[in-house]
Amino acid sequence: MTNRLTDTIYSSPIEQMSDFNFDQRVAEVFPDMIQRSVPGYQTILHTLGLLTERYAQAETNLYDLGCSLGAASLMMRRHNTQSHCKIIAVDNSEAMLERCQHHIDSYRGDTPIELHCQNIQDTEITNASIVVLNFTLQFVPPEQRQAILNKIAAGLKPGGLLLLSEKVRDNSASMNELLIDLHHEFKRTNGYSELEISQKRTALENVMKTDTIDLHHQRLSEAGFSESGVWYQSYNFCSIIAIK
Numbered sequence: 001m002t003n004r005l006t007d008t009i010y011s012s013p014i015e016q017m018s019d020f021n022f023d024q025r026v027a028e029v030f031p032d033m034i035q036r037s038v039p040g041y042q043t044i045l046h047t048l049g050l051l052t053e054r055y056a057q058a059e060t061n062l063y064d065l066g067c068s069l070g071a072a073s074l075m076m077r078r079h080n081t082q083s084h085c086k087i088i089a090v091d092n093s094e095a096m097l098e099r100c101q102h103h104i105d106s107y108r109g110d111t112p113i114e115l116h117c118q119n120i121q122d123t124e125i126t127n128a129s130i131v132v133l134n135f136t137l138q139f140v141p142p143e144q145r146q147a148i149l150n151k152i153a154a155g156l157k158p159g160g161l162l163l164l165s166e167k168v169r170d171n172s173a174s175m176n177e178l179l180i181d182l183h184h185e186f187k188r189t190n191g192y193s194e195l196e197i198s199q200k201r202t203a204l205e206n207v208m209k210t211d212t213i214d215l216h217h218q219r220l221s222e223a224g225f226s227e228s229g230v231w232y233q234s235y236n237f238c239s240i241i242a243i244k
């Protein structure tokens, strides 16, 4: 994207730190923030394109849960070759959705994209061939995560696909520390200062509770997915494919 606004949200000392939330300021700098903060973000979107070519089924719904500015929806729309599909993109941040609509309108595509401002806890999943949770489940309270996966598995057609990308925690405390450290180095390389890294870490503490990869596999199996596998991991960021 050209003329991308730089994320400077945590660049000055903040006296009263409040929890991270997806407001207007975050929405404005989001492409820069996610690109500089999430290792493999582009790789994951690229692979979603390949998966769409393989897994989209005609006359089904493709869901993008926690769509932010619609990057995953646009990728699915660009790669979908099946007829009579609908992309349903959901986010509970009005600021994100407003920008998402502009984004979508500025590209052409055959598959219609419907935007819904709601909690993904309330989204009905029906007749789905692909569901994307690209770094969204991590923001849902942990005790509500299983119910969402159950609903997704129930709403997917046989052979349907879930792409679940998450920041994760390692089983071993020392390995976890190392992976977090390497991620922080990645952020420094991308121009974030020590202050920005540490203030954002504090802001995320209460709102982003990470799980282990083992727990993700367990939940997916419990939900009724026949298979799940990690296809990508970079430091403490991973992406899982689950097939119904």
Ligand SMILES: Nc1ncnc2c1ncn2[C@@H]1O[C@H](C[S@+](CC[C@H]([NH3+])C(=O)[O-])CC(=O)[O-])[C@@H](O)[C@H]1O
Residues within 6 Å of the ligand: 022, 034, 065, 066, 067, 068, 069, 070, 071, 072, 090, 091, 092, 093, 096, 118, 119, 120, 121, 133, 134, 135, 136, 139, 140
């Ligand atoms: N309960 C919820 N219901 C609906 N939306 C939610 C909820 N909780 C958080 N969100 C939304 O989930 C998105 C998470 S960002 C996803 C990136 C995108 N998938 C991408 O492929 O670019 C990831 C990140 O910032 O690390 C935000 O837009 C929130 O408003």
Ligand SMILES: O=C(O)C(=O)Cc1ccccc1
Residues within 6 Å of the ligand: 033, 034, 037, 038, 167, 200, 204
């Ligand atoms: O920046 C981080 O440390 C992250 O964990 C990733 C992220 C990216 C965008 C919004 C919230 C968290």
